[in-house]
Amino acid sequence: MLQENTIAAIATGMTDSGIGIVRISGPDAVTVGDKFFRSRSGKAVLKTSKSHMMRYGFILNDDIPQTDPDWKDHIIDEVMAVVMYAPRSFTGEDTVEIQCHGGVLVMQKILETSLKCGARLAQPGEFTKRAFLNGRIDLSRAEAVMDVIRSRNEYALSASVKQLRGDLYEIVRQLRAEILYEIAFIEAALDDPEHISLHEYPERLRGKVTDLLGRIKKLLDTADNGRMMKEGIATVLIGKPNAGKSSLLNLLVGQERAIVTDVAGTTRDILEEYISLHGIGLKIIDTAGIRETQDTVEKIGVERARQYAEEADLIVFVADGSVPLDENDRKILSLIRDKRAIVLLNKSDLKDIVPEEKMNAFLHEILPDRKDIPVIRTSFKGNTGITDFEDAVKEMFLQGELSHNSEIAITNLRHKEALQNSYESLLLVEQSIDNGMEEDFYSIDLTNAYSELGKIIGEEVNDDVVEEIFSKFCMGK
């Protein structure tokens, strides 16, 4: 808002298409672009390029010095780039546009690199807003601009919050609560030094910050740039041998990939497939059927299935509804623990030995805390129940509303930016402690970390600190 810094965003839609455009706009646009755009001969050439002239070249994955002989190792994409100097650009500011290959992944990588090189992620509607404020859009469109800002913000925010189901939301809230407590403690002590002492506090805070850093690092690693979006939701198919896991995989993929026979235990290894389901990427891993086994080849497969289940975003438990549930099913089901999961009651066209109620009771017995696992009757042979399954996945990951991958990708990028910023602020706290700075300096960077995390869950700082001081610490006279 009103900040005259340099912003970047993907200007074309975030769908896989032939060509995509990443736009960088603002006073440092050219400087930023020159950090990661190289001509065929490896030179940073934007600064010396004429306005509105196309340049052919490469995008690197970071700010790589021109002297680096191995610069080619850092190439992400082969692109055309164009510099447009103010005021002759869409926003009316200095602009660099990079026309790249239109894959979602590529565009995101390029955008991410521009952020690393000094640009800030554009707010929804910000290019248009700048264009208007710089007189590039005429008056008749002012109202439309305001609508764009309003609707995109609401959408982005709801998308952002919706996407933060359960885990991440809770983790971020918890992190914030802990940081806020420390800020309030320091501030209370500064405001009322005779009642609240900071004696030996720096050591204590040092431990706390290290802990916080570790937890944010973990978030950064796992939630790295919408990993789910990029690599697909890691989906693991588990179930007893011959329950129909491979048939499901084949159905979804649309081709016979896994060897499917009626003999239990035909899938000896782990199969991986990447599919797109209503715009959601699924990375499906078919595991060897899990059961107590003596067969050594299969045993390795079972062990790995357990491991995959541990790392999965989604577990699909395929049960054979035509045979009774047994001890093996119990063991397999227990792998679900706290993971998102869907139970498919397959072979419903055959004998109905396990009706839904029975399965639900069974589920409840093994996972008493889980009421959120849908049970769906399917017949892979008869091709029934597949749509229900697809809807369940959609419901689970998109809350039934998010239909655009682009929004997910962008909110992910926002989250990452915020996580990274709060991580760096906490590093500064650590540094201040180690340099023996006075306690009041810690709260400056703690507050930054706190407000950055707030961006993820859409909360601002306002009077949080003052509220916390009064609720947690007994003040003065």
Next chain:
Amino acid sequence: MPQIREKVDVCVIGAGHAGCEAALACARLGLETVIFTVSVDSIALMPCNPNIGGSSKGHLVRELDALGGEMGKNIDKTFIQSKMLNASKGPAVHSLRAQADKADYSREMRRILENQEHLSIRQIEVCEILWEEIAAGPARKKVTGIKTFTGTVYECKAVILCTGTYLRARCLCGESITYTGPNGLQAANHLTSSLEEMGIELQRFKTGTPARMDGRSLDYSKMEEQFGDERIVPFSFSTDPDSVQKDQVSCWLTYTNERTHDIIRENLDRSPIYAGIIEGTGPRYCPSIEDKVVKFAEKERHQVFIEPEGLHTNEMYISGMSSSLPEDVQLAMYRTVPGLENCKIVKNAYAIEYDCINARQLDPTLEFKAVSGLFSAGQFNGSSGYEEAAAQGLIAGINAAMSVLGKEPLILDRSESYIGVLIDDLVTKDNREPYRMMTSRAEYRLLLRQDNADLRLREKGYRVGLIGREQYEELLEKKRMIDKEIDRLKNTFLGANREIQAFLESVGSSPLKTSVSLAELICRPELSYEGLAKIDKDRKVLPESVIEQVEIEIKYEGYIARQLRQVEQFKKTEKKLIPPDLDYDKVPSLRIEARQKLKFFRPVSIGQASRISGVSPADVSVLLVFLEHYARCGKEEDQG
């Protein structure tokens, strides 16, 4: 009935800490000013704690002094103990606090008022504000004068309301309720209805004060003695530090215990607050002992500071134990505290309820948005504390004077002073309890230090006319010396020679690898400006206050630079002004909540709009686009 009619420039209602500063400012700027009080003997009374300053409040006093206010000078003349709080913390949170001789403080301020040219004091209750309707402008009314209880009319151009806790005041001590102002003084019961008739909305706040005891009945051997600082720093930039080095009195520290807390718990039903007799909202930062025991039940003890009320009285202030419990419970509870077993109460603790306004009805100049010429300051604006009151009093006084004189108002922003933070918070935020200054409320506190208040604000005081030419020249000279010395330190390089290495080793600092500047050495945590005297041979003798600035600027350069960058961003939004007559109903795409809030507040700038709770960044963006649209449309209309 014959009626006296007087004609003056400014009327100030109330002679507490806000009223005194407001009246002095107006009179010093040459305006004929009258200050009204219900009791001349209670001018600049300190009805609660016997000290001035403290964390962040000390900053306010320093700033006030830099602008030409009186509080700092007055406490320098009348303090009996002084302490720099947070001295072991960073320079931004160092804060001065002095114990006052209350009677001396009050008497000295009265003397200043009595001897001020253009200022007269009048002991009478003001009952009515006189006003007229005006046609133009966002304000629909204009002040024309005031009327006293005895019927005299003072015609004037500006009125400053500094009624403190006196409006419809009610004091509570258990079941016993008296309709008086603080310390048994007469309440002001007539003004409220006149204000309501003008359309001003009032609300009710409460606060409280602990008991005063006969010092002879206390056993100090059971308490810890609390001394003042060895080297005393004065509040005022114009007080010679050497003139304030004197003998100090001590305060004493003791603690409550479980027995104290039991007595309180057993009698909670007799507390007017817990029994629901008090409706006003009390401050959380200054809780009664009942509140502390209820809210922080897990705490086994609370600190109690015993502070003298002055040199010529035995009365001691029992800090930390304010209460509205009945007399008998108070006595029983106080007597459980070590050293207070045989205490004799001189004045009971009590809670006080009073009328005040929600300050969102004010502009940042402290003038009412709806009534031209009507200003207000202090507890009446919903703040608490002597220092907060005085700071507002000064600003209201200056701005009343500026409006009478037809000059530009003085508005301080959040990036240049605590006073700016205080006033911005008051007029922008939804304050549901008496507002107290806190360092955590200042975003840019590294820049807003008590040590540099003169560098930040003295020039403004000079422009306004409250700081003299000579003092201003001194300031400029100080600035020159600071800049020159910093420049020298940054450009004087030391090589890694044997003498330097030996010196560094002797003070436990790592040896040099390449040559460095003196400034870089000062940045090392273990080194200081003072400590480098040995190897800094070209150094000139400089005043202490200059060295202090030089050292802070160098040592905290990185942090200071970061805050300056934030301030730069902040200033941009503050400079985007919103036309006062903007019709928010015509701004499309604003959310309803934001629209309502903006209509109510009528923020001065985009910056202020963005601080209103309920106005989101997207609303601000929409507003920006609309303002641009508005500006361009306006231009086109002009051309057509």
